[in-house]
Amino acid sequence: MSLNIAASPDTRDRLNAYIKLGKLGFYDYYLSAFIVWAALPGSQLWDGTTFAVLLLYIAGYVGVVAATVALDDVTGIRDGSDAHNYSPETGALRDLTRKPLLSGALTVRQAELFGWGAMVWGAILWSMVFVIAPETSLWVGLLMAAVLISNVQYSYGMKISYNFGQELILVTPGLAILVPYVLLTGEATGLVILETVLFGLWSLLVSIYSNMNDVEGDRLAGRRNLATLTSPSAYRKIIVGAHLLELIAVAVAIGVGAVPLWFVALMVPLWVMRVSQARAGVGQGNLLQARMLGIKLHRWGVPALLLANVLALHV
Template identity: 30%
Template sequence: MGGSWPYCPEFVIGSTRNRGVCMETKPAEISEAASKTSRTIILRGLLRLSKIRVFQHYFGLALAWLLLSPEALQRPGATTAMLLFLLGSVAIVACACASDDIAGFRNGSDLMNYQSDEQLRDIRAKPLLTGAVTERQALTFAVGSGFLAVLAGAAAFWALDWDAPFSAYALYLLGFAFSVQYSVGLKVSYRRGGGETLLCFSTAAGLLAPFLAVNRDWTWPAVAQALLLGLWLVMVSSYSNVNDVAGDRMAGRRTLAVTTGRTVQNAAMAAFFLLSAGLLTALAMTGGWPGWLLLTALPATALHAAQLYHGPVRGQWLRARKLGLIAYNLGFAGIAVPTFFALHR
């Protein structure tokens, strides 16, 4: 009967001592516990909003670090700058993802695309839909993350004594600016092919900006790996877009899945696969790079081929998307290991 109440030493059989005191403190204790619970829910919601657990977003910076020459790594301020670029990357992703979630919440596309009964999607990934955070809290978080991205980037270039090529500054700023414009502002994803182009560019910029800032020169392996990461991310989103075509059409988002027929979509997915294989082959043939890169990248390539089977052939778009995410992880490892052997063994 009293199981829902916390234990009070004054409530013993036959005792009336200080009963009023214990009863009066009860609401305060409940209020404090509720407040702590509410803060925890909000914090977890903001973490989900930031997508900070999606570690794939930071593969670009990890590869940029591996691609730096030994001389560049010894440069004063290099380590500090790379750590600050990591912080900047976290903030950029948080700002962009929060902005996208706010847009999806407002136009109703997320509500349609994230159904609670879908087995391959967890609606908790959308804290605005679950009510874990309010729209105002999400807006404040997005703006704060944007300021942090600018400050972290400026601090990184300062750590390098501002001695970086113009292209590094441009890629960092443009990568940040266009990432946020995915669903708001310019709404790049609402233009045909805009979403795919932006994903590839912003992902590539996440590798090239810190690499150029510290290395101070372009290299073919860095460009190839930046393009591969961007392309592999497109090979995830393109399958999601086919599954989300109804919600995107309702919101006015002009993805390839919305604006083209199934034949064009399938052709684009096949082209992405061939381009990925071509870039891997070209990278493996680069002088001084181990040819066995093709072997370490084979698992990712095989999963990308499986995507084509489960998506265009079987129509299992979310399963194909999941395979793309696994391929992204394996692809990162498949080029990271040869990069280490090529530059740092």
């Protein structure tokens, strides 16, 4: 007699729904670990503690992000904003199956339990990181706690994203570079600070296009962010300003001697594509196309920063 231990179709479907609920296929933020590793002094590159800190931090961050997006979906289904924003007209670029609460694959109660479980997972692993890290200080611990709490409260509980704080939370992925680096080295170099800023801006340059696309549904739900509180023309100017911040950050870093002038050469290919992103979103109104370009640029920016770290520190 053979024993069939393969998962049933229902189990596989449920697991797939939870994967989509937690956006576990969206790995962009977790690529920060490679940037941090390449920025470390040579003596720490192959140290066991380094790998333990980075692995635990990223594994915990997966929980933080999963909790954030799952509870965001809970709020989105309750206030009707997701049903409005994921209308059939946008199906070509926004797959309805990415929202298992809308598709009926999961219940609100299941999503809530998943979200709170993911938060506990993140809190436990980040606590372990703080215990084993070679360099710890109170401000880093408080910063980690603030990221955890504010992200989970993004659209749930305090609903920070509904009360003027959305854009502030959207740049916190950049801290996935700063925090583990400081935990490992006890300092923050100019290069790491610049990369923290860029990584956060790249995240924002995805989300601001989503916000503009979702503005009608967000207004109906009572969300107060830059998109809902400004006119379309004013928000387009804000988007252009966000694009310019990337250039300004690099210029300031070069001006204060934080990075060498050759850093610009690594950024130029990305900036050329940024023009295409801005043209698609701001100029032509193809907001979801601009969002997809932003995701690609976020991913393409990672090898650029890796190369910058190698050239600056290990060549």
